[in-house]
Amino acid sequence: MKMNVREAAFHSLLAVCKDGGYSNIIVSKTIQKQNFDDRDRRFYTELVYGTLRTLNYLDHIISTVSTRDIKKLDPVCLAILRCGLYQLFFMDKVPPSAACNEAVKTARRFGNAGMAKFVNALLRNSLRKKETFTVPTPTEDAILHLSLTYHQPAWLVRKWVKDFGREETTALCRYFDRVPDLCIRTNTTRTTREALMTLFTQKGVPCRCALHAPEGIYLEKNPGIRTLTEIAGGLGMIQDEPSQLVAHVVAPQAGEVIFDVCAAPGGKTTHLAALGGRGCLVYGFDIYEHKLKLIKENARMLGLENIRTVLQDAVLLGRKYAAKADRVLVDAPCSGLGILRRKPDLRWRKRPEDLKALPPFQRQLLESAAKCVKPGGILVYSTCTINEEENGAVVDSFLAAHAEFKAVPVGDSLGFRQDTPYLCILPQRDGLDGFFIAKMQKA
Numbered sequence: 529m530k531m532n533v534r535e536a537a538f539h540s541l542l543a544v545c546k547d548g549g550y551s552n553i554i555v556s557k558t559i560q561k562q563n564f565d566d567r568d569r570r571f572y573t574e575l576v577y578g579t580l581r582t583l584n585y586l587d588h589i590i591s592t593v594s595t596r597d598i599k600k601l602d603p604v605c606l607a608i609l610r611c612g613l614y615q616l617f618f619m620d621k622v623p624p625s626a627a628c629n630e631a632v633k634t635a636r637r638f639g640n641a642g643m644a645k646f647v648n649a650l651l652r653n654s655l656r657k658k659e660t661f662t663v664p665t666p667t668e669d670a671i672l673h674l675s676l677t678y679h680q681p682a683w684l685v686r687k688w689v690k691d692f693g694r695e696e697t698t699a700l701c702r703y704f705d706r707v708p709d710l711c712i713r714t715n716t717t718r719t720t721r722e723a724l725m726t727l728f729t730q731k732g733v734p735c736r737c738a739l740h741a742p743e744g745i746y747l748e749k750n751p752g753i754r755t756l757t758e759i760a761g762g763l764g765m766i767q768d769e770p771s772q773l774v775a776h777v778v779a780p781q782a783g784e785v786i787f788d789v790c791a792a793p794g795g796k797t798t799h800l801a802a803l804g805g806r807g808c809l810v811y812g813f814d815i816y817e818h819k820l821k822l823i824k825e826n827a828r829m830l831g832l833e834n835i836r837t838v839l840q841d842a843v844l845l846g847r848k849y850a851a852k853a854d855r856v857l858v859d860a861p862c863s864g865l866g867i868l869r870r871k872p873d874l875r876w877r878k879r880p881e882d883l884k885a886l887p888p889f890q891r892q893l894l895e896s897a898a899k900c901v902k903p904g905g906i907l908v909y910s911t912c913t914i915n916e917e918e919n920g921a922v923v924d925s926f927l928a929a930h931a932e933f934k935a936v937p938v939g940d941s942l943g944f945r946q947d948t949p950y951l952c953i954l955p956q957r958d959g960l961d962g963f964f965i966a967k968m969q970k971a
């Protein structure tokens with residue numbers, strides 16, 4: 529069914545907030561299905577991602593204005609209110625009357641007359657009081673101040689203040705509150721970064737080189753996935769800059785066997801295969817069959833034939849494939865706290881207790897993967913989090929138990945200054961998404 533943009537945004541928000549769907553998957557499916565033109569696609573994307581990013585501030589307004597307890601509001605009503613308030617408070621170019629009227633129409637269509645009346649009253653009241661809404665000052669409540677100003681959960685802000693101090697946490701929150709540019713990794717088996725950049729520029733998409741990743745290109749305007757595929761299909765793939773550094777740290781060579789033990793959807797597997805060349809064989813393991821398909825699709829799209837996919841629990845890998853690989857990558861499942869800018873709903877899904885279960889599991893993965901490394905071979909551990917317990921602490925504990933492995937310094941060769949042999953990218957310091965890479969060599 530063809531929907532107007534605001535209705536589509538409402539349905540997407542409901543799917544994320546009520547049914548627990550992932551925003552990136554829902555947004556890309558909706559854009560495909562609705563076949564929006566460029567303007568509508570941008571408006572829709574901003575409505576969904578913007579509302580999700582600023583959710584706690586929008587709820588703060590609802591709680592202040594509403595006569596009803598926000599926890600008792602119907603999810604349909606809540607989604608309509610959040611989306612309407614986002615337009616009123618964060619989108620200067622949207623006429624307030626359009627935001628209110630469309631929200632009321634949606635409430636009438638997908639709720640009932642009573643809901644429409646309530647939505648109308650709340651939105652118009654909020655608009656009237658717009659200038660009077662405040663957040664606590666830093667002296668009144670430093671945590672709540674940061675949480676509401678930069679739209680992060682209070683428990684996470686508290687953790688960051690403990691880990692990094694108040695000043696760095698402010699810089700970190702500011703970083704996560706900005707909309708990221710899209711980063712592309714050039715498929716160097718088919719073209720060069722310069723040639724691909726020329727192509728983008730000719731098609732009216734301004735771009736710039738990534739600073740650290742040699743194949744990285746930042747697009748300063750998101751052309752949308754359809755146009756992107758038309759311009760660069762097979763010549764590149766979307767991949768964040770820090771993720772593009774991992775395959776360079778693994779540094780696959782001709783004639784080698786490489787294991788990527790947590791491989792789907794294959795961003796790093798395909799990069800390893802491209803860098804290693806035809807003479808190198810890359811095995812991408814993952815525990816989910818449907819995700820292996822994504823690796824195969826990406827390999828096909830990029831024209832890479834030296835990739836094999838295997839359905840396998842990485843925890844049991846070591847027993848099956850002892851000393852079979854020259855280089856092994858463990859790109860571990862993690863809390864993702866380094867990439868909150870790219871996944872606006874992730875911050876609201878996380879709970880403090882989720883973080884506790886991860887380090888023992890990551891340590892198990894590393895332990896198993898290490899068994900696959902041939903003598904003299906390389907083991908690389910990476911995550912997209914800035915949570916030290918999942919990063920340095922996991923690797924330190926592994927190295928303490930395995931004298932046969934030694935850390936190999938990573939940062940300098942990629943243009944980062946580091947105090948430890950590990951590369952720990954911090955958004956507030958390095959201006960990139962948070963990431964961690966450790967390289968080890970077996971004796």
Ligand SMILES: C[S@@+](CC[C@H](N)C(=O)[O-])C[C@H]1O[C@@H](n2cnc3c(N)ncnc32)[C@H](O)[C@@H]1O
Binds near residue numbers: 771793816859861
């Ligand atoms: C951080 S993602 C990997 C991203 C991937 N390396 C890339 O660059 O595209 C972690 C992956 O680990 C997989 N995974 C989770 N538990 C696993 C296990 N026990 N064994 C193998 N893979 C697992 C997940 O399915 C997920 O695809």
